Amino acid sequence: METAPPPLPAADLSRIVALVPVRTLERAKTRLALALDPEERAALAAGLTERTLRALVEARAAGAVTEIVVASDDPAALAAAVAAGALPLPAGGHDLIADLRTARERAIVEGATAVLVVPTDLARISAAAVAEVVAAARAACEPGRALVAIVPDRAGEGTNALLVSPPRAIEFAFGPGSHGRHAAAARTAGAACVDVESALALDLDTPEDLAAAPEIEAVADAAGARAGGAADA
Numbered sequence: 001m002e003t004a005p006p007p008l009p010a011a012d013l014s015r016i017v018a019l020v021p022v023r024t025l026e027r028a029k030t031r032l033a034l035a036l037d038p039e040e041r042a043a044l045a046a047g048l049t050e051r052t053l054r055a056l057v058e059a060r061a062a063g064a065v066t067e068i069v070v071a072s073d074d075p076a077a078l079a080a081a082v083a084a085g086a087l088p089l090p091a092g093g094h095d096l097i098a099d100l101r102t103a104r105e106r107a108i109v110e111g112a113t114a115v116l117v118v119p120t121d122l123a124r125i126s127a128a129a130v131a132e133v134v135a136a137a138r139a140a141c142e143p144g145r146a147l148v149a150i151v152p153d154r155a156g157e158g159t160n161a162l163l164v165s166p167p168r169a170i171e172f173a174f175g176p177g178s179h180g181r182h183a184a185a186a187r188t189a190g191a192a193c194v195d196v197e198s199a200l201a202l203d204l205d206t207p208e209d210l211a212a213a214p215e216i217e218a219v220a221d222a223a224g225a226r227a228g229g230a231a232d233a
Contacts, residue, residue: 008189011147011165013138016114017107018056018065020086021099022049022072045120048204049077052120053084058127064134067110071103100172107167114165117172122160124199136196137163146191151198152179160200
């Protein structure tokens with residue numbers, strides 16, 4: 001007779017470590033190929049990475065997160081992590097789930113009681129938006145239960161940010177339909193699960209997403225100008 005697995009420890013949001021997976025900037029955002037050429041996509045990806053790190057550094061200063069781990073196979077992304085005061089973690093870059101698992105284990109070594117996955121393609125990332133997600137997660141905590149907080153994408157199908165406490169309460173299930181898989185995993189684990197309405201619901205996967213966030217053009221322009229200046233130096 002099979003025995004039930006032991007109950008998970010209760011959620012503890014005292015030390016939240018943000019996990020930031022970054023694909024090689026040159027091959028990032030390929031679904032935007034109809035709207036942007038390769039150089040423009042690389043500039044956009046670089047600008048979004050810098051913007052995400054800046055928001056998380058501000059969120060760390062405000063106490064919303066305690067540490068930031070950047071998992072990537074891209075030297076530029078890892079250098080950006082170092083410049084931002086985040087922890088760089090060389091990763092394979094070809095398997096998002098594997099990279100996130102590796103980053104989660106590094107976070108646990110750093111003392112994480114919770115992890116917050118923050119992709120770099122969120123159009124309206126800000127320290128305030130990150131803090132709001134953490135606040136919603138705190139409000140959803142239930143005595144004696146683990147916690148999974150999900151920021152769905154605009155279609156309600158994907159996962160744009162994910163907070164899990166304890167860090168191994170569920171496995172990561174990013175990809176098409178990930179919202180449902182994360183919610184189902186939370187139910188199976190007996191964790192409290194909450195969907196969080198957030199500005200982070202807008203990610204940049206398609207030309208339509210770009211049209212919904214016209215302010216993002218300035219992010220790519222700024223990154224491209226910096227890259228051009230470095231090349232001329």
